[in-house]
Amino acid sequence: MIPAVLVFTYLAVVLYIGIFAFRHTRPTDREAEDYFLAGRALGPVVFLLSLFGTNMTAFTILGSAGHAFANGVVTFGLMASASAFVIPLTLFFVGTRLWALGRRHGFMTSVQMFRDRWECSHIGTVIFAVQAALLVPYIIIGVMGGGTALRAITGGFVPFWLGGAVVALVVMSYVFFGGMRGTAWVNAFQTVLFLSFGAIALIVIGRGMGGFPSAIQSLLDSPTTAPLLTRERFSTLTFFSYTFIPLSTIAFPHITIFCLTARRMSQFRRTVIFYPLCILAIWLPCVFLGVAANSMQDVPRIAQKLEARQALAVATPAMPAEERASLRRQAAGDDVVPIMLEQYAPLWLAGLLGAGIMAAVMASDSQILALSTMFTEDVFAFYGGKARFGEHVQVQTGRLFVVLLTLVAYVVALRAPQGIFDLAVQYAFSGYASLSVLFLGALFWKRSTKWGALAVAVWTAAAVIYTATIPGALAWFGLLPVVPMTLISCVLLFVVSLMTRPPAEETVARYFAR
Amino acid sequence: MQPKTVLLTLAIAALYVLHQDVGFWRTAHPLVFGFLPVALAYHAAYCVAAAVLMWVLTRVAWPHHLDDTRERRH
Numbered sequence: 110m111i112p113a114v115l116v117f118t119y120l121a122v123v124l125y126i127g128i129f130a131f132r133h134t135r136p137t138d139r140e141a142e143d144y145f146l147a148g149r150a151l152g153p154v155v156f157l158l159s160l161f162g163t164n165m166t167a168f169t170i171l172g173s174a175g176h177a178f179a180n181g182v183v184t185f186g187l188m189a190s191a192s193a194f195v196i197p198l199t200l201f202f203v204g205t206r207l208w209a210l211g212r213r214h215g216f217m218t219s220v221q222m223f224r225d226r227w228e229c230s231h232i233g234t235v236i237f238a239v240q241a242a243l244l245v246p247y248i249i250i251g252v253m254g255g256g257t258a259l260r261a262i263t264g265g266f267v268p269f270w271l272g273g274a275v276v277a278l279v280v281m282s283y284v285f286f287g288g289m290r291g292t293a294w295v296n297a298f299q300t301v302l303f304l305s306f307g308a309i310a311l312i313v314i315g316r317g318m319g320g321f322p323s324a325i326q327s328l329l330d331s332p333t334t335a336p337l338l339t340r341e342r343f344s345t346l347t348f349f350s351y352t353f354i355p356l357s358t359i360a361f362p363h364i365t366i367f368c369l370t371a372r373r374m375s376q377f378r379r380t381v382i383f384y385p386l387c388i389l390a391i392w393l394p395c396v397f398l399g400v401a402a403n404s405m406q407d408v409p410r411i412a413q414k415l416e417a418r419q420a421l422a423v424a425t426p427a428m429p430a431e432e433r434a435s436l437r438r439q440a441a442g443d444d445v446v447p448i449m450l451e452q453y454a455p456l457w458l459a460g461l462l463g464a465g466i467m468a469a470v471m472a473s474d475s476q477i478l479a480l481s482t483m484f485t486e487d488v489f490a491f492y493g494g495k496a497r498f499g500e501h502v503q504v505q506t507g508r509l510f511v512v513l514l515t516l517v518a519y520v521v522a523l524r525a526p527q528g529i530f531d532l533a534v535q536y537a538f539s540g541y542a543s544l545s546v547l548f549l550g551a552l553f554w555k556r557s558t559k560w561g562a563l564a565v566a567v568w569t570a571a572a573v574i575y576t577a578t579i580p581g582a583l584a585w586f587g588l589l590p591v592v593p594m595t596l597i598s599c600v601l602l603f604v605v606s607l608m609t610r611p612p613a614e615e616t617v618a619r620y621f622a623r
Numbered sequence: 624m625q626p627k628t629v630l631l632t633l634a635i636a637a638l639y640v641l642h643q644d645v646g647f648w649r650t651a652h653p654l655v656f657g658f659l660p661v662a663l664a665y666h667a668a669y670c671v672a673a674a675v676l677m678w679v680l681t682r683v684a685w686p687h688h689l690d691d692t693r694e695r696r697h
Contacts, residue, residue: 182651182660182662182663183662185663185666185667186642186644186662186666186669189666189670190642190666190667190669190670190673191642193669193670193673193674194638194639194642194669194670194673194676197673197674197677198635198677201677201680201681205686205689206686206689208689209686209689209690320658321658322654322657322658324658325654325658325660329651335651338651338660338662339647339648339649339650339651339660339662340647340648340649340662341648341649345643345645345648348643349643352639352642374689374690378681378685381677381680381681382674382677382678382681383674384674384677385670385671385673385674385677386670386671386674388670389667389670389671393663393667396663397659397663
């Protein structure tokens with residue numbers, strides 16, 4: 110009961126933050142910029158915390174521990190340290206340039222920049238369509254995650270449909286009223302929760318287990334668990350492939366758009382320095398706890414997972430698919446951190462965890478706002494809506510879009526199986542990594558052209574569909590598909606651009622003048 | 624290319640290569656602080672190294688020229 114009360118208190122607080130941000134919005138002659146980009150005036154602390162929070166999802170707390178429970182310490186190198194290096198690097202080189210171009214030319218989305226940079230219109234619409242299509246599964250997954258988390262935290266008292274509805278309504282409300290300002294403040298608050306959660310959980314569980322050295326020693330003593338402390342079961346090529354995944358971050362519309370919200374470019378300084386440390390502070394406890402959970406064989410729910418994993422390891426190909434799927438579900442470790450807290454932590458901490466989980470699953474707020482920004486700027490305004498109806502109607506259209514998108518996501522979340530969208534999100538990462546080539550071409554290569562950009566967008570869409578529908582497609586030489594997808598995008602941009610006419614010199618000069 | 628640019632490019636490339644720490648692939652030892660497997664400790668230190676590199680980049684390669692945003696059209 111206490112965890113449920115804390116979670117609902119948390120939901121009330123984020124709702125208040127969103128509405129509070131709305132009430133503190135000053136009337137301005139740039140209403141769209143104010144709603145969609147917080148007036149390009151976010152301060153340094155909110156910018157850092159919110160940018161980090163925007164990029165954290167339910168996977169960060171639950172999924173990372175679950176992955177580490179099954180795969181061991183490799184999880185940190187795969188997903189955390191690669192991101193700790195690549196994401197700040199892309200923010201430093203690409204994010205600062207996007208911020209400057211946004212200030213200079215008034216861009217509010219990346220497609221506006223591409224249209225101007227490459228002197229194109231409908232090709233920009235194609236890029237918009239690919240970006241938007243890759244983003245939709247994240248929003249649906251967010252609603253599903255809200256329903257699942259609320260059901261789990263309340264012990265089934267709140268059913269999935271109601272939990273999803275409550276979370277969708279809260280997110281929709283603060284995005285609707287608060288726009289980017291409300292979303293950024295909520296994300297900053299959520300990041301503080303993430304950061305607090307990791308440290309507290311590590312200390313409490315460590316004490317409860319009687320110290321980590323004995324837990325790790327027991328893992329080392331068993332031949333079945335000792336490999337979890339090394340990476341001997343993992344291919345070095347797959348490990349290498351994962352360094353391409355964080356390239357996707359800068360191409361995510363919600364991250365690109367967020368780069369435009371900083372008041373000053375100097376805010377990127379602290380952000381890129383602290384980003385790797387924030388990743389360390391959140392991921393290291395989650396991964397370590399996920400691995401250490403393997404030593405808790407005296408806890409029945411953990412023991413059941415280990416037995417299911419053992420049964421899968423010795424399963425013959427003749428095992429029926431349904432039985433195999435059931436064993437996989439039993440062996441999944443996404444709930445090991447809650448189980449550990451239940452075992453060793455007081456109720457109030459379990460409540461804090463519940464709020465942390467809710468914070469993570471509510472990451473869809475910035476994605477909903479980003480899609481609304483893209484629709485109103487790249488479609489509504491671009492095709493004459495803003496000129497005809499004015500900026501106020503444009504903002505109201507954006508708000509209406511937020512409501513419709515949330516409703517559609519909720520209805521789909523109720524009716525469709527989650528597995529489809531889990532898969533779509535997995536391939537969307539590769540898609541956005543492939544699209545990151547567009548940013549590198551536009552900002553660093555004068556000779557890039559709109560036809561090269563179109564080739565990248567079409568290739569990305571085709572490759573995502575191909576890899577999602579045919580198992581093993583593009584997994585060349587043991588690499589993940591993200592590697593060939595990104596490299597082929599580079600080749601396509603290069604070759605097609607050289608074969609086609611570049612933009613006018615004065616256009617190029619505006620992007621490369623020092 | 625200026626020597627500073629070459630050095631920073633090499634530092635970025637070196638940190639990227641250092642992510643592939645094949646030397647610690649098959650061992651958990653030594654256990655740092657008595658409980659942290661070496662691969663995990665290495666990648667935790669890698670995050671700190673990334674933060675240090677970012678600090679260096681912001682000190683010596685900050686794109687000051689981008690800060691001039693006077694040309695706004697809208």
